[in-house]
Amino acid sequence: MTLTVQIKPLDHFGDLPLPRFETALAAGADLRAAVPETEPMILASGKWALVPTGFAMALPAGYEAQIRPRSGLAYKYGITCLNTPGTIDADYRGEVKVLLINHGSEPFTINRGERIAQMVIAPITQPDFVQVDTLDDTARGAGGFGSTGTT
Numbered sequence: 001m002t003l004t005v006q007i008k009p010l011d012h013f014g015d016l017p018l019p020r021f022e023t024a025l026a027a028g029a030d031l032r033a034a035v036p037e038t039e040p041m042i043l044a045s046g047k048w049a050l051v052p053t054g055f056a057m058a059l060p061a062g063y064e065a066q067i068r069p070r071s072g073l074a075y076k077y078g079i080t081c082l083n084t085p086g087t088i089d090a091d092y093r094g095e096v097k098v099l100l101i102n103h104g105s106e107p108f109t110i111n112r113g114e115r116i117a118q119m120v121i122a123p124i125t126q127p128d129f130v131q132v133d134t135l136d137d138t139a140r141g142a143g144g145f146g147s148t149g150t151t
């Protein structure tokens with residue numbers, strides 16, 4: 001059965017299209033900037049800002065939305081999500097916003113309707129966290145942070 005995610009357009013969503021998958025098997029649905037047509041957002045080099053998408057949503061219980069950068073914007077302009085992947089909780093009813101940062105050397109202009117990020121819907125688990133005194137032994141043990149392949 002196909003999953004349904006409720007999207008509630010806010011006033012400034014206007015006539016923007018709903019998030020959608022650009023290709024048949026795309027993992028992420030692109031998100032567009034719901035900034036005013038007459039007031040593009042300008043992101044100076046090194047700065048970050050919350051970009052409105054113009055909608056709120058209700059995810060089904062057991063799911064999250066991950067807000068991820070678009071590789072094209074990162075590659076061409078150094079634009080990415082500061083908190084990647086951003087987490088949208090299933091009980092969040094506020095406007096979905098995208099925290100963009102400009103790692104490039106030039107100011108970046110965000111126009112209304114521009115695709116600024118993508119949203120992946122993913123299942124989550126809320127386990128019971130249980131306190132214990134000892135953990136089982138493994139070959140890795142406490143090794144990490146580049147511990148493999150050094151001997």
Ligand SMILES: O=c1ccn([C@H]2C[C@H](O)[C@@H](COP(=O)(O)OP(=O)(O)OP(=O)(O)O)O2)c(=O)[nH]1
Pocket residue numbers: 067083085086087088089090092095096097098099
């Ligand atoms: O890129 C993002 C990340 C988060 N949110 C919204 C939805 C999410 O459910 C809420 C809280 O996000 P998070 O838990 O990452 O932030 P926090 O700093 O822990 O805030 P809170 O104390 O509200 O949970 O903010 C966005 O709109 N965009």
Ligand SMILES: [Mg+2]
Pocket residue numbers: none
């Ligand atoms: Mg939180």
